[in-house]
Amino acid sequence: MSPESRFQRAIGIIDGLNGQDPNKVQLDREEAPRELAHSHMMTDWVLRLDPGASCELLLAARAHHLQRWKIPRDSYPDGRSGYLRWRTGLHTFHATEAAKVLGEVGYSEEFISRVKDIICKRNLRRDPEVQTLEDALCLVFLETGFRDLRNKYGDDKTTDILRKTIKKMSAEGAKQALALDLPKSDHDFLTMVATDG
Numbered sequence: 001m002s003p004e005s006r007f008q009r010a011i012g013i014i015d016g017l018n019g020q021d022p023n024k025v026q027l028d029r030e031e032a033p034r035e036l037a038h039s040h041m042m043t044d045w046v047l048r049l050d051p052g053a054s055c056e057l058l059l060a061a062r063a064h065h066l067q068r069w070k071i072p073r074d075s076y077p078d079g080r081s082g083y084l085r086w087r088t089g090l091h092t093f094h095a096t097e098a099a100k101v102l103g104e105v106g107y108s109e110e111f112i113s114r115v116k117d118i119i120c121k122r123n124l125r126r127d128p129e130v131q132t133l134e135d136a137l138c139l140v141f142l143e144t145g146f147r148d149l150r151n152k153y154g155d156d157k158t159t160d161i162l163r164k165t166i167k168k169m170s171a172e173g174a175k176q177a178l179a180l181d182l183p184k185s186d187h188d189f190l191t192m193v194a195t196d197g
Contacts, residue, residue: 011062013104014039017101046133049132095120098116146190147186159193162190166193178191
């Protein structure tokens with residue numbers, strides 16, 4: 001199998017699995033499985049941030065929420081400790097499920113290990129590909145969830161969440177965040193938080 005065929009087959013399997021998400025979102029006026037839509041937005045952002053992105057990074061972007069709905073937040077205890085355990089469990093689950101797909105299409109252990117490292121965000125800040133994934137994740141979050149975030153938590157808690165989000169991003173990622181096409185009040189709020197430190 002050629003490298004391109006192997007890559008496309010892996011993408012097809014990942015999309016097929018994410019396409020089973022029972023949760024739906026509106027995307028371009030059509031209803032789509034949430035994690036399938038999310039994985040496509042992630043891929044788009046990765047390519048905008050790094051037009052020469054490696055196959056490992058692109059597959060990690062596509063699979064980093066692979067079948068996320070199978071481990072709901074309420075399967076872990078409430079509170080920050082429960083949330084952090086849930087997030088760690090998700091990273092392990094997504095990396096393991098991605099590895100199964102990549103092994104099935106014939107990728108090497110070394111290749112699979114690299115994809116797993118990116119999905120698990122190992123060496124964030126020090127690994128440029130992991131940082132690109134994190135930037136893309138933050139940008140998708142801001143692009144799709146900013147209005148709901150403000151409505152749910154109000155401006156004080158949203159400020160805290162935005163500061164933590166921007167702190168995780170690279171300078172380029174933060175620059176892209178400030179260029180997002182958001183409603184004016186949201187854009188002004190994001191700009192105020194980002195420039196206030």
